[in-house]
Amino acid sequence: MNRWSWYIFDKLTFKSGIDYSFLKLDSTEIGNRIRHDGGIYLTAEFKPAKFFLIVPSVKIIFTGSATSESETNSAVVPKLGLLWNVTDNVAIRNNYFRNFKFPDFEELYWGDGIAGGMGGIGNPNLRPEDGWGADIGVSWQITEALLLESTVFAQWIKDSIHWFSGNNGIWQPENVGEAALFGFDGKIGFGIPVSIGPVKKIAVSFSYQYIISYLLSYGYTFNSNKRIPYNPEHTLSCSLGFIWDNGSVTFSGHYESLRYHDTANLTILKPVFLLSAGVNQRLGKDITVFGTLRNILNTSYESFYDYPMPGITLTLGARINLEAK
Numbered sequence: 001m002n003r004w005s006w007y008i009f010d011k012l013t014f015k016s017g018i019d020y021s022f023l024k025l026d027s028t029e030i031g032n033r034i035r036h037d038g039g040i041y042l043t044a045e046f047k048p049a050k051f052f053l054i055v056p057s058v059k060i061i062f063t064g065s066a067t068s069e070s071e072t073n074s075a076v077v078p079k080l081g082l083l084w085n086v087t088d089n090v091a092i093r094n095n096y097f098r099n100f101k102f103p104d105f106e107e108l109y110w111g112d113g114i115a116g117g118m119g120g121i122g123n124p125n126l127r128p129e130d131g132w133g134a135d136i137g138v139s140w141q142i143t144e145a146l147l148l149e150s151t152v153f154a155q156w157i158k159d160s161i162h163w164f165s166g167n168n169g170i171w172q173p174e175n176v177g178e179a180a181l182f183g184f185d186g187k188i189g190f191g192i193p194v195s196i197g198p199v200k201k202i203a204v205s206f207s208y209q210y211i212i213s214y215l216l217s218y219g220y221t222f223n224s225n226k227r228i229p230y231n232p233e234h235t236l237s238c239s240l241g242f243i244w245d246n247g248s249v250t251f252s253g254h255y256e257s258l259r260y261h262d263t264a265n266l267t268i269l270k271p272v273f274l275l276s277a278g279v280n281q282r283l284g285k286d287i288t289v290f291g292t293l294r295n296i297l298n299t300s301y302e303s304f305y306d307y308p309m310p311g312i313t314l315t316l317g318a319r320i321n322l323e324a325k
Contacts, residue, residue: 013045055081089141101129120171131157150186177217203241232256247281261305272301
């Protein structure tokens with residue numbers, strides 16, 4: 001991965017980059033697979049006025065295999081971003097973009113679920129995901145401690161990739177087809193200076209996302225009201241953090257409304273609420289210890305149909321920062 005920036009003059013900046021990855025798999029189960037992935041992009045940041053920024057961008061991505069089973073494919077992914085600083089505290093952002101994704105290595109070549117006992121099998125006939133979208137949002141720094149952000153968006157998707165469990169219990173990715181999404185995303189966060197023992201600040205945040213999706217394949221129309229699998233209509237998150245000089249503890253909750261497993265929307269995954277907590281404490285100058293407790297309520301839930309997720313889990317760790325002059 002390589003990144004470059006050229007500062008032409010005060011009102012114009014060019015940014016470019018190249019990324020490349022090489023994957024090789026030599027398996028007795030699925031054979032010898034070699035794949036090349038990468039892309040090159042160019043972005044211009046043009047500021048015609050102090051309060052306005054225009055950011056056009058284009059990226060060319062490619063994927064290919066050294067075997068004769070697939071040819072090298074490429075796609076052009078453009079984007080246009082606009083930023084208007086209405087005041088020092090209010091900004092409006094507007095984006096227009098293409099979404100494009102080649103199937104990844106696992107989606108194409110995952111091992112034989114029956115012979116290997118892995119529970120899943122890849123699909124070498126998958127088509128790339130493609131789509132176009134736009135959004136417009138506003139951020140408002142109401143006070144030094146209070147921030148409000150909201151965005152509305154729309155997106156058209158073709159051949160979105162999702163994993164499904166068949167009648168034999170084996171999971172395999174499939175292209176869903178054509179779909180349209182419309183949604184809203186809002187967040188409010190604020191910090192309260194306090195003096196409660198060692199606690200110096202209490203941070204609170206709330207976020208809400210609403211997405212309404214419509215499947216437009218398999219004979220469905222907008223009037224059919226069929227949803228994209230595994231896309232919840234309502235998602236809510238909240239957090240409460242207590243911050244002191246050398247550390248913090250944060251409690252967070254996450255809720256997702258019901259989701260559908262299949263394109264016919266016959267199989268339902270129930271709504272779920274998860275509660276977690278995390279603590280960080282710096283020891284001296286260079287060492288920080290941390291702990292994360294996930295799913296505190298030991299909720300039984302499934303992220304995918306018939307695939308139970310872990311109950312309460314604890315993760316402990318440490319980070320060490322080493323510097324030399």
